Amino acid sequence: MFQFIARRLAVSALILLGVAAITFVLLYLLPADPAAQIAGRSGNAQTIANVRHELGLDRPLPVQFMSYLSKLAKGDLGRSYTQKTEVISLILARLPATLILMAAGIAVEVTLGLIFGIIAAINRGGAIDRLVMMACFVGVSAPQFVVALSLLYIFALTLGWFPMSGFGTAAHAVLPALTLGVLGAGWYARMVRSAMIDVLNQDYVRTARAKGISERQVIYRHALPNALLPIIAMIGIDIGQFMSGVVVVEAVYGWPGIGQLVWQAIQQVDLPIIMGVTLVSAFAIVTGNLVADLVAPLIDPRIRAR
Amino acid sequence: MRVLREIISRPTALFGLIVVLTVVICAGMAPLLAPFPPSEQLFDGLTLEGAPVAPDATYLLGTDTLGRDLLSRLLYGARTSLIIGIVANGTAVAIGLFVGMTAGYLRGAIGNAMMRFTDLMMAFPALLLAIVLAAIFRPSLWIVAMVIAMVNWVQVARIVYTETRGLVERDFILAERSLGAGHSRIILLHILPHLMPTAIVWGTLGIATTVLLEATLSFLGIGVQPPEPSWGNIIFESQSYFTAAPWLVFFPGAAILLTALSFNLVGDALRDILDPTQRGRM
Numbered sequence: 001m002f003q004f005i006a007r008r009l010a011v012s013a014l015i016l017l018g019v020a021a022i023t024f025v026l027l028y029l030l031p032a033d034p035a036a037q038i039a040g041r042s043g044n045a046q047t048i049a050n051v052r053h054e055l056g057l058d059r060p061l062p063v064q065f066m067s068y069l070s071k072l073a074k075g076d077l078g079r080s081y082t083q084k085t086e087v088i089s090l091i092l093a094r095l096p097a098t099l100i101l102m103a104a105g106i107a108v109e110v111t112l113g114l115i116f117g118i119i120a121a122i123n124r125g126g127a128i129d130r131l132v133m134m135a136c137f138v139g140v141s142a143p144q145f146v147v148a149l150s151l152l153y154i155f156a157l158t159l160g161w162f163p164m165s166g167f168g169t170a171a172h173a174v175l176p177a178l179t180l181g182v183l184g185a186g187w188y189a190r191m192v193r194s195a196m197i198d199v200l201n202q203d204y205v206r207t208a209r210a211k212g213i214s215e216r217q218v219i220y221r222h223a224l225p226n227a228l229l230p231i232i233a234m235i236g237i238d239i240g241q242f243m244s245g246v247v248v249v250e251a252v253y254g255w256p257g258i259g260q261l262v263w264q265a266i267q268q269v270d271l272p273i274i275m276g277v278t279l280v281s282a283f284a285i286v287t288g289n290l291v292a293d294l295v296a297p298l299i300d301p302r303i304r305a306r
Numbered sequence: 307m308r309v310l311r312e313i314i315s316r317p318t319a320l321f322g323l324i325v326v327l328t329v330v331i332c333a334g335m336a337p338l339l340a341p342f343p344p345s346e347q348l349f350d351g352l353t354l355e356g357a358p359v360a361p362d363a364t365y366l367l368g369t370d371t372l373g374r375d376l377l378s379r380l381l382y383g384a385r386t387s388l389i390i391g392i393v394a395n396g397t398a399v400a401i402g403l404f405v406g407m408t409a410g411y412l413r414g415a416i417g418n419a420m421m422r423f424t425d426l427m428m429a430f431p432a433l434l435l436a437i438v439l440a441a442i443f444r445p446s447l448w449i450v451a452m453v454i455a456m457v458n459w460v461q462v463a464r465i466v467y468t469e470t471r472g473l474v475e476r477d478f479i480l481a482e483r484s485l486g487a488g489h490s491r492i493i494l495l496h497i498l499p500h501l502m503p504t505a506i507v508w509g510t511l512g513i514a515t516t517v518l519l520e521a522t523l524s525f526l527g528i529g530v531q532p533p534e535p536s537w538g539n540i541i542f543e544s545q546s547y548f549t550a551a552p553w554l555v556f557f558p559g560a561a562i563l564l565t566a567l568s569f570n571l572v573g574d575a576l577r578d579i580l581d582p583t584q585r586g587r588m
Contacts, residue, residue, distance in 0.1 A: 018426040026438060134318060137574075141567035143518050145525045145541065146559035153552055244433030248522060262437065266526055271441055278434045285429050 005294060012290045017069075019282045023275055024068050028061075077276035082268045087276035091258055097167060098257030101180065101249070102242050104173050106235060108181025113188020113231070120189065121196035122219065132189065139186030144245055148179045148252040165254035176253045180245050184238060191234060195227035229300050236292025243281040312579045313572065322571030329565050333384040340378035341366070345533045347373045358544075358551045368553045371544050376554065379535040380561055386536040387565060390451045390520045395512040397455035399505055402462025407501065409463070410470025411493055421467060427460045433522060440528040450529050454519050462508050466501055473497050503580035511573030514566040521562045537562045 052058050059067075071078075077087040120132040155175060156164045162175050199205060200223050208222050209215075250259030258277050265273035313319045332339060342348060351373025353359055361368040367376040409420035427435075439453040473479060474497070482492055523529030524538025532539050537558040544554035 014422075015426055015429050018422075019429050022426065022430075026442065130318075137318075137567055137570055138563070141514060141518070141563055141570050143521050143525075143538075143559065143562050143566070145522065146555065146562060149541070149545075149548060149555050150559065153548070153555075157549055240428075240431040243431035247433060247437070247526070251526070262434070263526065266437060266441065266528055269441060271438075274434070274438055274441055278430065278438055281431045281434055282429045285431065 001297070004297075008290055008293055012286050015286050016283065019279065019286070020069055020072055021065070023279055024065055027271075027275065072279070077279060078272040080265075080273050081270045083270070083273075087272050090261060090273065091276055091280055094256060094258045094261050097255060098246055098250070098259060101173065101176055101246060101255055101257055102239075104177035105180030105184075105242060105245070105249075106238075108177050109184035109188055109238075110231065110235070112181060112185035113192055116185065116189035117192025117196065117227075118219070118224070120193040121200065121223075124193070124197055129193075133193075136186035136189045139182050142182065144179055144183060144248045145252055147182055148175070148249055151175045151179060152252070165252075167254075167256050172253075172255075176249050176255055179249050179253075180242065183245065184241060188231065188234065191230055192227055195230050196223050199223040199226045229296065232299065233292050233296060236288040236290075239288040240281070240285045243284065309576070309579055313575050316575055318571050319575030322568035322575070325564055325568035326572060329384050329388065329568075332381050333388045336381040336385055340375075340381045342375040342378045344378045344382040344535050345374060348375060351375070358547065358554060360551070361553055367557050368551070370540065370554055371547050371551070376540070376557060379540055380537070380558060383535040383537045383540060383558065383561070384565075386447065386530055386534065387517050387520060387562075390447065390454065390530075391513040391516045391569075393448070394451040394454035394520070395458065395509065395516045397452070398458035398512060398516075399462050399509050401455065401459035402508070403466055403498075403501065403505060405459070406463040406466025406468075407470050407493060407497060410467045411474055411489070411497065413471070413474075421464075424460050424463045424467075428464075430457075432457045432519065436519060436523055437526070437528060440523060445523075445528050445531055447530055447534065450520060450523060453523075454516050457519070458512060458515060462504075462512070465504060465508070469501060469504060470497060473500055503576075507573055507577045507580060510569055510576055514569035514573065517562060517566050517569070 057064070075088050077091070079085065080087055080090060083090065116132050116136065120129045123129045123132075152164060152175065155161050162171050163169075166172050196219075200218075205218060205222055208218050213221075246257060246259035247262050248259070249255065250257050251263035254260070258280070262274055262277050265271075265277075313323055336344075348369065351359060351365070351369040358371055358373070359365050359369040365375050365377070367380065370376055370379065405420055405424065409417040411417075436453050436457050439456060440450065443449045443453070445453075479492060479496060482496055487496075520529055520536065521538035521541075524536045525542045527539075527542055529538055530536035532543055540558045541555050544551065548555050
């Protein structure tokens, strides 16, 4: 067990190192010279050279990479071109709002996914099953910005049930969380359904039925707990999907999180911010997968035994 | 032929196929079908107050904020979506096949290194990576397609890798090798054909993902650049006018949804039909 944890930690650390290497390479592909960007339009050749020296851009690549790494280790993600502040402080200031939104989105996704997955599995092969699966296909095929704008039009503009945009009360969170959750709910429902059907075909479920246990008991006591495992693994993997969704959802609903930060940075071609959020997201994804891997044995004794 | 018959026998897959064919026809015949040139600001394309015209007999789907005919722009937008869908996803499947097959066949240090690299790519959120790439390279139709390919090949590579590893262990490959066949002969003649069902399924399912990603990038303003119409940038351009002219969001939105849904439905049916082990599942 200890060895397993140590190995997973080492792999995660290596992946993070690789992530840093890739972002470093991407920064070097930049057609725009960062020194010229920072020096501004008024900068002459001498100022640009000074900025370049200040940034260390005149040193050999391996040296630059090492200093890039040591900066990252200290949480230094560079400075924003336009806002003239540290990227990390911009991100940290907006992170809580995004975490609230993601938690709400995951809650919507898992709840809807479980409900529809179970309904489909109980009625497998029937009309209700087909209807639910069709709805799932629509859910995963819907572009999030269209869902967001449609929900806004129906529930905020026409019905007036929720505010158009902003942040602060629970009512503000309903539509963004719903938008964020719908896409994943489709995948979850499919997964819950197939995991449940797998379990329902197993011998021990047949034994349970033969003993005369009610179908309700079979589903909730025997089938569901076993179907939960892939769902937990999925939440870890899903963080990547969520980080992508957050950009669109926060842009449409004016939610003041890191997604909106990225959206504003896109308009101003403020690459350090985009890169910083990408790095933080990659970190979140690697950590999410790690946690999912470490939690799985606690939930499932079969994995523990391996 | 068997595949086509099976698709037609499934109502949802048939629906998907019909929509896909409709989109292909719209894209191919856009110049013939479009009632107006897509980028022309029409003389009476705006109301007296300067607002977009709602759908009526002349402008079947209304006009946009610059007084251009929405139907014509949607038809040309279908071209953009399909070209990017096919080019980007085709490239992604080709890269995925190459990486997955090479890594699965060679294994060892090279194979391992290749798969660790795909693990690495999985650590990036797709949209953010695409945003970074699109911000680095100036976006145009082909750049957007390449950006999407760079993001989407990873999943294909992983699946192909797993399948290739299974294939390499099989007796017929061993037999071929003991007969003295070279690597390229084994890969091209014996492994690749077995991977074709996977390639076809992902070639279809992946178009749905690609269409959605292109629309999202264009909606964020870093995909296909106006005036070249794309379903995503039509919504991007008219977002601020959305409450007054909702058709400018709903029609392109419906086009994106229907197209992605249909490629998903057809791809899912193909997976069922081509992979017998999946049969009876979902």
